[in-house]
Amino acid sequence: MVNPGPALLSDLRRPWLWKGSAISAALALGLTGMLLVAGTSEAGADSPGLSALLLEAVIPLVLTVSAVFGSFSFTADYRAGSFNRRVLLFQRRPAFLGRALSTAAAALFAGAVIGLAFGFSAAVLKVAGTLSPLLVLAFAGTAAMGALWGFALGSLLRNHLVSLFAVPLSVALPGLLPDLSEPVTTFFFPVLAADWAKQAAVNIPASGAFCGAAGWLVLVAAAAFTVFVKRDLV
Template sequence: MAGLIGALVVAAAIGSKEDGGQAMTGVDRTLLEAGLSLMLTAAAVVGSFSFTSDFDTRSFHRRILMFQRGAAFTGRAASITVAALVTGAIVGVFFGLSGELVANLWHVSAPAVLAFAAMAGIGSLWGFAIGSLIRNHFLSLFVVPLSLVLPAALASRLGQFADLLFPNLVTDWVNQWALGSVKLDSFAGAVTWLACSLGGAYWVFLKRDLT
């Protein structure tokens, strides 16, 4: 995560050209979108690791002895989401402050900070759901990022259907939010995907053997 913050700070410092209330330039917007995309992927990987590491060390098994399966699953999902929201907000602040400190051009934007926090929270839940299904620490390192980049890579082949997939929906929604507007259709689609993935992962966790 420290590497993620450093990468975003450098990106903002290099490309910051926004001054006060002036409109965001194309370069700034591209950097912001790239930063949010990186935030989504990093948070998803960390979210998947939060399950797989606990499963490998049998922390989940010990929690289930004390609580029910459902409580253990939801409690871990909630804790990683809260941690991701806080981390995402910190990354968003660093992203804004970096240009201010280096070039006196970038400024901290509340919508952008909230967008980083939202992207981190959503990404952590997406990764947590996939990690709970895979249950393999090493495999999730490849599967989770692939689930986020594959729809964009196949956009030309999928056509308009690509716009209905989770990564594109959540990216479209959060990018617009960071720029001061909200796309409710993208938000609803992203939430639907997230609810289905978490619901499916929760059901599988309740029914599946823990060995």
């Protein structure tokens, strides 16, 4: 039986984990602030539907930034060789699961901070309603899902620089497909995760989108875990 507890506790004490999540949160907050300022200056604070448009733009942004953070959580240590030492200390399965869980936990916290900042700023600028726990939950869940997605892809790619381009591309891919493929794009992970977050933020049940996104995460994470257990670490 795999016990990731010791590896998870060790990972949660890593300074880079929280520094990386803080950097990703700061990047997302900076870009979100630019969107808020641009939206209110061009459309006006009282424009109908502005809050929905801002949410439509910010959720994929948080998903992308979190995915990059998740991929770097694996590839940075793998490139430096420190992840190999963790495998020697905790064995493969606990090391992988501990890193994945700690990455998701850090992203969850960063997403909650982003959600709080977005809700507070939107309320102050009067482009949305009052700050709600559901809004914070939507951002936190989006960040956690994005981090797990990026971590799984990063463990499969293993190359730090390749992940920097491939992981954001995997999140943006549905939007790059032709319009004729629009019905197909609704089944992609980024679309499902974003749909769940946007609906959850306004208290609309979205169990189908959540189950679809969770199914993608389970599939990709299981593939990454299987490959990691059997693949050479060199």
